[in-house]
Amino acid sequence: MGVAKINKLELYVHNSVVDSVVASLQETGGCEIISREEDNGSEDYSSGRLQELDSFLSEARFILRFLEPYYQDPISPVSRAFGEKPSMSIKDLSSLSKTTDAISVSEDMRKLERRLVEIRSELSQISGFQEMLSKLQTLEYPLEFLSHGTEKTKGIFGTIPVNQLDNWQNEVQDTLGADAESFIVPVGEKDKEAWAGLFYFVGTEARALEICSRNGMSRIDIPAELTGKVPDEVARLKKKTVSLHKEEKRININASKAAADWVPVFRALSDYWSLLRSREEVFESGEFTDQVVVLRAWVPDDYLDTVYNNLSEYDSLTEVIKSQPMPDEEPPTLMQNSNWVFPFESLTKLYGPPKYGDIDPTPLLAPFFFIFFGMCLGDGGYGILTLGFFLYFVRKYKKMPSGMKQFFLLFVFSGFASIIVGALTGSWFGNMIDAFPFLHYLQPLKNMPIVLDPMNDPMTFLGISLAFGVVQIVFGLCVALYGSLRDGDYIAAFGDHGGWLVFLVGLMLLGGSVSGKLSPSFLTVGKVLGITGALILIFTQGREKESLVQKALSGVLSLYNVTAYLGDVLSYSRLLALGLATSAIAMIINMLSGLATGIPYIGWVIAIVLCFGGHLFSVAVNVLGAFVHSLRLQYVEFFSKFYSGGGKHFEPLAYNTRFIDVSENVKNV
Secondary structure, eight states, X not given: OEEOOEEEEEXXXXXXXXXXXXXXXXXXXXXXEOOOOTTSOOOOOOOHHHHHHHHHHHHHHHHHHHHGGXXXXXXXXXXXXXXXOXXXXXXXXXXXXXXXXXXXXXXXXXXXXXXXXXXXXXXXXXXXXXXXHHTTTTOOSOTHXXXXXXXXEEEEEEEEEGGGHHHHHHHHHHHTGGGEEEEEOOOOTTOSEEEEEEEEEGGGHHHXXXXXXXXXXXXXXXXXXXXXXXXXXXXHHHXXXXXXXXXXXXXXXXXXXXXXXXXXXXHHHHHHHHHXXXXXXXXXXXXXXSXXXXXXXXEEHHHXXXXXXXXXXXXXXXXXXXXXXXXXXXXXXXXXXXXXXXXXXXXXXXXXXXXXXXXXXXXXXXXXXXXXXXXXXXXXXXXXXXXXXXXXXXXXXXXXXXXXXXXXXXXHHHHHHHHHXXXXXXXXXXXXXXXXXXXXXXXXXXXXTOOOOTTTOHHHHHHHHHHHHHHHHHHHXXXXXXXXXXXXXXXXXXXXXXXXXXXXXXXXXXXXXXHTSXXXXXXXXXXXXXXXXXXXXXXXXXXXXXXXXXXXXXXXXXXXXXXXXXXXXXXXXXXXXXXXXXXXXXXXXXXXXXXXXXXXXXXXXXXXXXXXXXXXXXHHHXXXXXXXXXXXXXXIIIXXXXXXXXXXXXXXXOOOOSSOEEOSOOOOO
């Protein structure tokens, strides 16, 4: 399995059936259309259909944007996020498209939206008027004097700093005398500005405005529609507010009814028009003559028979030529792995898919990630919670998107790994079985499979962690060696990867013999391998340099990179650190819960809350930590030895929908 074999198909299609052929290709979901070269001399595709579909999609998006807030969706947001959608056939969607006047519905909805905007604007304006009128309760004159004035009098209204009020009134009295009348709205002790107004004869307008300006008045224009006395205007605005709210409620009711009628329709049509648009985009990648359209596509081996079968009814009007990708072409990557490896593909996709023809690292990292996650979480109880939580969603939502399903199944596997490690280390919600007397009867069952207690013997667990690091790093070098041999790069295979393998193995045997961990008979073997590996590296690592001295110097200095490998191995100590952290946090939660039971009356309640809440929080935090650090070991320590990614995901022409599932495939629509 691994990276699927990709074929290149050239389709020569008569114009009379090209729409049906593209629909058939979309039905298979296994053809990625190849974009044509810009300078190939072919005519550019131009179709009013694409603009028409864009127009329909624009109207559908507006209708959904306006109506969805009013829509009571029978499918919950959680269920919809997990892939639960209503099903429709292409035939039904086509019929729905032909019988729905999207433009008319859109115009009706725009009228409703426009009126709602006007109502809300008016209500906002009225609110401002009401606030203003609340400041003018003491004004006895009609507001018309301030908003319009009369033939002989005018008025000005605004705010004046409180410390200028006396000076303003004195100037009005001294300068204008009986030709003006001022009024002030009572102010509070902490107010810095006061609302004030001035009525004056038209002939004194210049002096009145000058006085107000000199004393810092900020003018407030009274709206022209406010003409009556303040109590009358307050009553009128209140009545208008009630009327506008009634109209708004009526529009909202109409919008709710429209949402029930049209949201399901335009969700379906939005998906349908998007499918049709993706078909139209195919033609932009084709080459045209008067009678024939040429399309090119990448097709995996597993889809070839389906493609040929779907095109069989057009045999007389099509010609299909299959070929293999040329060396200078970059086909997309489709990863195909067995069921147990499938969930781990999400990790490779996060890093980047392999280039076509390269090694798929998913089966190689899967067992390591499985073990490392189990060691990092390291608790059987937490593993049960993790497995149960994610397995529930996988079983409940059968239509879950493939990418999401991969991710959830990954945590199902990881939870199972944690159960295994928890059983082997005796950790079940930390030391819960030992901490609480009512669970002591489970101790024989818990102790039966224990092979190591990391809390009491951390050095052994550290040794196991580092040993896994050595194994994975050496394995990564072996994979790199295989890749270079497969590509025919024998110098890189034996000089780079092989040299380091021999050198590192020699150093490990030498170190194990000296420390007494291995038999002294390995000492000589270690020396021979170490010297041999060092010589290989010295003679090959500087091969790109020009002078002999530079080659030799670069070769010798390359041996210093052994410290990088040592650092990589030490990175695996995080397996011990996270495993101990999980156990320690769980033990602290159990201890606090046990102490809480000693509190009179409510102690057991507090203990239960601490125990359940603490362990739920702990499992969430530690699952995240286990995932991140296990993944880091794959990306940084493992992938750096042989894998760089850089491939392109396989993105076929298919029924990619957001709101509905296409339940049956009907062509020629």
